[in-house]
């Protein structure tokens with residue numbers, strides 16, 4: 001039991017709740033409860049005094065003061081507790097998103113980021129509800145129950161015991177129903193997370209859906225998930241509608257029992273009318289804290305599950321930013337020395353993707369990786385970026401294992417232009433300076449854009465550098481996005497430049513512009529190019545031809561044409577394609 005709650009306690013403690021605020025909130029809650037408790041007692045005085053024809057004005061003013069006091073103190077304690085709760089949750093959300101940013105890439109391979117994010121947001125909401133509204137329920141509910149039990153008992157012990165019997169009978173029905181409700185709400189949460197994962201996936205690939213006229217298929221898939229949610233919701237509503245009359249019935253039964261029993265006592269003169277009135281008013285003070293505590297218990301169970309899942313995430317392995325035995329990054333040759341690598345397969349069959357691979361990437365030169373689809377080209381780039389670690393062998397820079405270079409120093413040395421040149425939400429300026437330390441003047445940014453052949457189209461945009469790029473840069477063409485990525489590289493000025501060439505061809509003119517700016521960018525760096533079209537590697541200093549994770553040939557373009565049959569065949573096929581009309585141009589290597 002204790003261990004079940006320890007992740008929750010750990011998260012709450014990590015949120016550093018303010019102790020003075022907690023004390024102030026508890027005191028305010030106690031004052032509010034005290035005011036609520038004296039209210040029925042003061043009513044008793046008013047009723048009895050009025051019944052005996054006495055003056056009630058003084059007691060009435062106390063009564064009003066108690067009412068006002070209850071409202072004000074309850075509001076104050078709710079606000080203070082809510083503040084503590086929101087601080088805990090804000091702190092937790094920050095820790096979780098920082099943690100997600102530091103997770104390793106294999107962690108994202110294991111679980112899609114969409115579903116993960118939506119689950120975490122839901123789990124945070126559960127903890128948020130527990131530490132805000134439900135914390136108020138717990139504190140005021142408990143105080144109220146203890147206080148009201150004492151007041152009732154002091155008013156009349158026999159009547160209190162009768163009331164207790166009626167309440168216990170109601171709870172024998174309420175508790176199993178609310179447990180059932182809790183199980184259902186947990187299943188609803190899981191189902192809702194699955195649905196939002198599905199929606200994220202479908203709408204982020206909306207072009208694919210439309211291009212394949214798959215709207216109906218997706219609509220059916222979404223419909224199925226919605227149907228599950230609807231069924232769960234309907235079951236919850238059925239239980240809720242049973243719960244409400246049960247509560248009503250319990251309350252009415254308690255009041256009627258007490259009225260009958262109390263009236264008989266009043267008639268024989270062992271109880272005043274005022275005491276009976278106070279008793280009935282106090283029943284209202286019992287019902288609401290009992291409901292509050294039931295809600296707290298249900299939310300506590302949910303938050304327990306949520307915190308256990310969050311604890312698993314917080315304990316996941318992070319990227320190691322600081323090497324145990326750090327080494328400075330000295331420029332020189334980048335080498336793969338007998339590197340083998342396998343992705344962690346879901347089904348435990350770890351097929352090696354790179355097999356005993358040895359490669360040299362010389363400074364100042366352009367080395368191209370070519371080979372059929374799935375031969376391991378992008379995997380090599382991922383290993384260079386240290387998204388994954390080799391299973392055996394090592395990658396060295398100037399003889400030093402790159403694993404010894406502090407991770408962020410290493411990644412800062414690399415400029416990576418990925419296949420589809422994605423853009424981040426923000427302006428063109430934000431995108432050109434993305435991830436770069438320091439501030440850049442407009443002149444520097446313009447100069448970089450000019451060298452990337454991007455200035456003219458940027459200036460033609462409605463707000464120039466300040467134009468906002470909508471989601472995934474959809475307001476830019478593929479070639480424009482690439483030129484923005486290249487402009488960023490001019491500012492970043494990396495020693496190692498990695499280009500994962502776009503699979504889809506740009507039109508002839510854009511292709512020439514992108515190639516010209518890339519040529520300018522390459523000067524003086526270690527360039528590694530993954531080429532999908534051979535036309536772009538003719539002038540590479542060294543080409544590695546990969547097949548199934550091994551190098552099956554290497555050399556310059558003319559070396560390979562002379563020695564590598566597969567390469568020569570591909571060149572012939574692509575030059576044949578190049579002589580065809582533009583519509584048939586060009587055949588991607590990996591197709």
Ligand SMILES: Nc1ncnc2c1ncn2[C@@H]1O[C@H](COP(=O)(O)OP(=O)(O)OP(=O)(O)O)[C@@H](O)[C@H]1O
Nearest residue numbers: 109343344353372373374375376377378379380590
């Ligand atoms: N994240 C991953 N998890 C598991 N397996 C992967 C992952 N990424 C790639 N693979 C597998 O590794 C192999 C090599 O893939 P890689 O992307 O390196 O090939 P590639 O040569 O770049 O292909 P392409 O030219 O089509 O981009 C493929 O069999 C692929 O299925």
